[in-house]
Amino acid sequence: MLSAIAVMALGALVLGAALGYASIRFKVEGDPLVDKIDACLPQTQCGQCGFAGCHPYAEAIAKGEADINQCPPGGEEGIRRLADLLGREFKPLSADHGVEKPKAVALIDEQTCIGCTLCIQACPVDAIVGAAKQMHTVVESLCTGCELCLPPCPVECISMEPIAEDIATWKWKYPVTAIRPAAATPLHPSPAQAA
Amino acid sequence: MGIFSFKGGVKPASHKAESTALPIGEAPLAARYVVPLHQSIGGTPRPCVAVGDAVLRGQRIGEADGWISAAVHAPTSGTVVAIEDAPMPHPSGLPALAVVIEADGCDAWIERQPADPAALGPDGVRAYLQQSGVVGLGGAVFPSHAKLSAGKAGALDELVINGAECEPYITCDDLLMRERAEGIVAGTALFRDLLKPKRVLIGIEDNKPEAIAAMQAAVAKAGEDFAVVAVPTRYPTGGAKELIRVLTGKEVPAAQRSTDQGVQCFNVATAYTAWRAVAFGEPVTSRLVTVTGNVGSARNWDVRIGTPIAEVMALAAPNPDTDGVVMGGPMMGVMLPDTAAPVVKATNCLIAHSPALFPPKPAEMPCIRCGECARACPHQLQPFELYWWSRAKNFGKAQEYALFDCIECGCCNFVCPSHIPLVSYFRFAKSEIWAREKEKAAAEAAKTRFEFKQLRDEREKAEKAERLAKAAARQAEKTAPAATASERPAPAAPGADVTTSATVAAPSPAADGNGDAEAAKKAAIAAALERARAQRASAVPRNTDGLSPARQAEIAAIDARRESATPATAPTPVASAAPAPVPADATTDEEAAKKAAIAAAMARARAQRAAAKPRNTDNLTPAQQAAVAAIDQRRESTGLASPAGATGTAAAPLSTDPHAAPASSPPAADADRTSTP
Ligand code: SF4
């Protein structure tokens, strides 16, 4: 009887120790769901979703505190990705949070800039270079187009320039089938026409 | 020589006879050449000439940018008249940077110095070829020097020279082999010396008997042991992986290079230009272009790089019903949106397009899953699956079905009974995937930078708080005895700045808490009030006098906000602030005195701000001033003061300044900035 209790107690101890060890050793840093959601977001860090950046928004989605259609930079495509990930219905972008715009980068009019450094403080990704009372400039390749530097500028010398397409960024377009006169139309419409 | 075969492929009508009747013609000099800088895979060469420079034929005008990149040269002698964006022979019709050269008609070469491969050594030859602009002329324009090192597998087994030229209409390699076979063999020997393969195979489709004969003769004459192999005519034998398969029986797996299998492959024209560069010191300034299709006289022309395509087309006298130009062959080529674009190193063929020659495809029909496309695909893909997923924009699935193994050969298009433009879907899907990968990389980078900035802000905030706490502690220590001693001279002339008044104010609360110091404090207050009264008698207060009641109320409100918002830097000033030069209506009420003192400080801060401001906004036009004022106003009402405004929802936590808390009023924020070190 005693030995049985001892064996059980020993077993409990060993298993408890193993579980305790495992919980420390294999601890998952962060929330994997939040990270997955975060990976679907464009990382523009603009705050249009109503949160202080993409990660907080991802957290809010994970907690069910925010809807999936609040990120204008991600656009329809981003919402689809979130809907796929979370197994929810797609819904159009909520108009309260803004509209989807073509990608743009900030451009400082260097003649007008007074070197107040306010835009540097506003830029979430440190894409603005400058020093007090010196001209500032935006490093184009780092700018996410979040527009956060626009409101603080006292002389309104920052504007958003849409990114022009060049040969390197040009994309083949989705094939379109030419619509033909009725006589040539097949009996059954092709999928492209039906679509 | 065992000939192997690859699965799939098609046999379209070859249309090669039209352009092989005449020998290679030398295209006449153009008046103006537009030489694009980006003519090969890899980095865009940097221009190394300036507008106005005189250049000679073969002079370098674009410096290779990185290892995977090749130099660009002037096609004739003349003057650089512009370095600007010009139309490109690209389906997008978008412009790219090009050097525009006005020809002087002399067509004078640079001093041509043959190179000695033995003296240069293998690395020297590779660098030399890069400097000479030698790239793959089969159409892929991959810089050749980068392919001239043995792969991971060590020494090569086979070197394959590609003279298959499988695509219909194109005959430039055929003519090159017929007329310049010796140069090709010499170039092949050069590559052989660099790569040291066990054997060299030259593959030519058996529909070019003249070319095969010429090459065999040239190989025999040079005394080389290259094998000239006639391969069965079937599209796309000329694809590198297909030709390797046919000649060696080796299959290059997906996502592997042919060198991993011990094979390397070059086009015949590439070998020829490499030999010209080494043996004559002539960089690549021209290439053979087949001009054919709906034209009066189809022929191969030796065309300078940079010649406008319209001028080259004119040589062949296109028929009047020509409605466009296709660059490349009918299977893989693209319609050019603009024939002002120049001939580039990738231009192997120009086909005049006409509806009669290339009847428009019947309307696309649904896929019937007949499997014809899968049988035709030389890479053994399942085009109908790729099509399905690309059409549905399910790019992940498309990649699972090995979308990137597709070489866009067009065999599936050719056989599809439903006339589905399959390759268009694959091109669309590929470019979408590339764009997404780029976006993803950019998002990753942005995230890292954002997280770093947040970390830094946190750290700065913590450091600042620590500094302030230390400073406050020091102040308290230093001034507490002084306050209890109660004998302090009246501070602060009216012009004293906010910093001093704030720090002077600081010790008071500490003193206030001291039960012992009660009496002393009272005495001090009395003394201070006395002094203030006396002062008032002599000096009329300036700052807050004559304010409208509304204004006073506003100041009081601001004070209240400021007190509640910034306790750390501006501890509630009490009695000892009384010595400020503005006596508050001579009342003995402590509250009133305090308020007045704060109001005075505020006014001073404002005055200071007004005085300090004109630095930047000096010399502005009235219109600009008005604009600045408007901006200031807006900023006060939304931007800086209350980051919780419309766009500021995110700005609040992002804000670096702990004092820019939502409640602080604009003047307070301003005073803060001037006072914090
Ligand atoms: S709106 Fe989109 S891009 Fe902007 S912070 Fe929110 S999740 Fe990020």
Ligand code: SF4
């Ligand atoms: S906020 Fe405007 S004025 Fe100030 S540094 Fe930036 S660009 Fe210049």
Ligand code: SF4
């Ligand atoms: S050949 Fe055309 S119809 Fe047949 S399976 Fe392929 S895509 Fe479908």
Ligand code: SF4
């Ligand atoms: S275009 Fe691509 S999918 Fe179609 S046959 Fe060629 S390799 Fe196969």
